[in-house]
Amino acid sequence: MKFTLHLGAFKTGTSSLQSALFNNRSELLEYGILYPKTGISGKATSIGHRHSKFAYGTNQSESYRELLNQLDTEIMGHSVNHCIMSSEAFSLPAKIPSLNLLVSHLNNHYDGTVFGIIYLRNVCRYTIALYREWVRRWGETRRYNEFVSHRAWAFDFVSLLEKMSNIFDSKLEVASYQEVDDIVDDFCERVNISNIMTRSISKKNKTLNALDIEVIRQLNSHQVSPEQKARVMTRLEPKLANLRVNKYQETLTRRTLSKLAFSN
The missing domain is CATH 3.40.50 (Rossmann fold)
Structure with missing residues (x-):
């Protein structure tokens, strides 16, 4: 077996x-x-x-x-x-x-x-x-650097x-x-099963960008329900679409980097 x-x-x-x-x-x-x-x-x-x-x-x-x-x-x-x-x-x-x-x-x-x-x-x-996933799916309220510092072990x-x-x-x-x-x-x-898999699957659980995640984080901090978050994101979509062209990105600070095991 x-x-x-x-x-x-x-x-x-x-x-x-x-x-x-x-x-x-x-x-x-x-x-x-x-x-x-x-x-x-x-x-x-x-x-x-x-x-x-x-x-x-x-x-x-x-x-x-x-x-x-x-x-x-x-x-x-x-x-x-x-x-x-x-x-x-x-x-x-x-x-x-x-x-x-x-x-x-x-x-x-x-x-x-x-x-x-x-x-x-x-x-x-x-x-x-991982930060974006935790904000989106599990109600994370910490900012990016706080999250990484808190979970450096991960x-x-x-x-x-x-x-x-x-x-x-x-x-x-x-x-x-x-x-x-x-x-x-x-x-x-x-695992040698390529010839068996017949049903193709589209990409699942696509990652959201930094701007959307920050909006969701703010909503998480106010304990907004998933249904309410969905409605807010729908209403904000026209404005977010224009802002996304700036390609916002989370950035690690030196202090956070120093806490990560790989930087020691």
């Missing part, structure tokens, strides 16, 4: 890949490959069918053990020799214990190999992409990869997001 865990990171085309894998579940099953339904978060499925419950679950709780049992049941209910799972949340250092528990379970309960694949992007660009790729290497040993692949033309094509080639 072969397991392939796609580990993110955030904003590296993960939503498109997850949607492609989920929408091709029937085709994959015909070739003995399972993209499980177990563990897929019910939140934001419109931008990706991710196995986030395995990352965010409390790894010592009864509910997490039940989740693992449900995964075993789903796997045993199909005649498969390869299981693929995906969650960008595994790239969060705080979720390494959950990743370790999942991999340990798979190693202990199945005769096979567990592989990990992670795509990483330029760390400065990653700070911007951008320490060296520490992250060291911990992942301890889990996967030599079975961890690290790919550069900047060097990949299409995340779905690249991943499918790496």
